[in-house]
Amino acid sequence: MNRFAYTRAGTVAEAVQALAADPAARIIAGGTNLVDLMKYNVERPDRLIDITRLPLDGIEEHEGGLRLGALVPNSRAAYDERVSARYPLLASAILAGASPQLRNAATTGGNLLQRTRCYYFYDEGTPCNKRVPGSGCPAITGVNRIHAILGASERCIATHPSDLCVALAALEAVVQVEGPDGARAIPMAEFHRLPGDEPQRDTTLRHGEIITAVDLPAEDFSRHYTYLKLRDRLSYAFALVSVAAALEMDGDTIRTARLALGGVAHKPWRNAEAEARLQGRPATPETFREAADVILAEARPYAHNAFKIELARRAIVRGLSQAAAGTPQSQTDKRIQ
Ligand code: SF4
Numbered sequence: 001m002n003r004f005a006y007t008r009a010g011t012v013a014e015a016v017q018a019l020a021a022d023p024a025a026r027i028i029a030g031g032t033n034l035v036d037l038m039k040y041n042v043e044r045p046d047r048l049i050d051i052t053r054l055p056l057d058g059i060e061e062h063e064g065g066l067r068l069g070a071l072v073p074n075s076r077a078a079y080d081e082r083v084s085a086r087y088p089l090l091a092s093a094i095l096a097g098a099s100p101q102l103r104n105a106a107t108t109g110g111n112l113l114q115r116t117r118c119y120y121f122y123d124e125g126t127p128c129n130k131r132v133p134g135s136g137c138p139a140i141t142g143v144n145r146i147h148a149i150l151g152a153s154e155r156c157i158a159t160h161p162s163d164l165c166v167a168l169a170a171l172e173a174v175v176q177v178e179g180p181d182g183a184r185a186i187p188m189a190e191f192h193r194l195p196g197d198e199p200q201r202d203t204t205l206r207h208g209e210i211i212t213a214v215d216l217p218a219e220d221f222s223r224h225y226t227y228l229k230l231r232d233r234l235s236y237a238f239a240l241v242s243v244a245a246a247l248e249m250d251g252d253t254i255r256t257a258r259l260a261l262g263g264v265a266h267k268p269w270r271n272a273e274a275e276a277r278l279q280g281r282p283a284t285p286e287t288f289r290e291a292a293d294v295i296l297a298e299a300r301p302y303a304h305n306a307f308k309i310e311l312a313r314r315a316i317v318r319g320l321s322q323a324a325a326g327t328p329q330s331q332t333d334k335r336i337q
Contacts, residue, residue: 163227
């Protein structure tokens with residue numbers, strides 16, 4: 001680990017000013033990803049700006065929905081009565097991730113900024129376009145079992161690791177940020193980016209901007225939802241494929257459908273055509289398979305991850321079936337019946 005200076009920000013403006021002044025500085029809050037990255041020499045900040053004392057840890061009513069401060073710990077968000085009652089999809093996704101200890105330390109804002117778990121990204125002995133732009137992507141011809149099947153580029157085939165963000169994508173949350181040019185709101189769908197020619201950039205945050213809050217819209221999908229996470233072991237593992245399904249039902253007919261996938265792309269993956277095909281249709285396995293076909297028509301496998309296409313197909317059908325029936329996936333008993 002390299003030497004670094006430490007600054008504690010007293011206000012959001014101070015944090016923004018310190019970050020904007022130093023391109024090699026990093027914000028630290030829970031530190032559950034950043035400290036690992038520093039130990040592996042993937043991140044080598046010359047300054048850490050500690051924002052843990054900022055007043056960004058509240059959960060408040062906001063325009064019919066809820067505003068989660070950037071510093072709300074994942075565990076508090078999941079167990080907050082308003083979140084668990086009105087946004088059980090979000091609570092379920094949070095509880096599907098990491099361990100209780102990590103969820104106690106990890107923050108809402110930090111979860112949005114966590115970086116890929118690609119093995120090569122963490123190994124400074126190998127090239128990696130995300131870690132060292134222009135050095136190459138050994139995952140494309142190497143071991144790529146956990147990598148993307150959708151939206152990858154010839155520069156990077158990494159996946160985004162978060163569970164929380166998949167639920168936020170389905171809920172169409174809005175990320176509030178503050179930077180040198182003031183505050184702005186970024187819809188969740190536009191917050192994370194595909195790798196393209198710049199895989200080193202995970203998000204659309206501009207230099208000097210920090211996340212201050214995440215807004216959950218009034219439409220909560222609290223009756224027909226599920227977060228289904230498929231992984232190599234039942235806990236403390238990243239998703240091979242996950243599905244956040246949120247439906248509004250009119251009897252057996254789907255009135256509104258939202259579907260986001262995790263573990264398959266560089267960002268939570270949504271497909272507007274697939275969601276449109278679900279709307280107004282009966283909630284049957286045939287309808288769900290059709291939506292899965294639309295999403296996966298553009299999937300591209302690599303040597304070791306072709307299994308993800310069939311896994312995703314089955315997960316989409318299962319997730320939508322659970323959501324339609326109002327029988328969400330339990331995060332206590334994770335076995336899929
Ligand atoms: Fe690096 Fe992305 Fe390739 Fe992984 S997939 S080695 S993160 S460039």
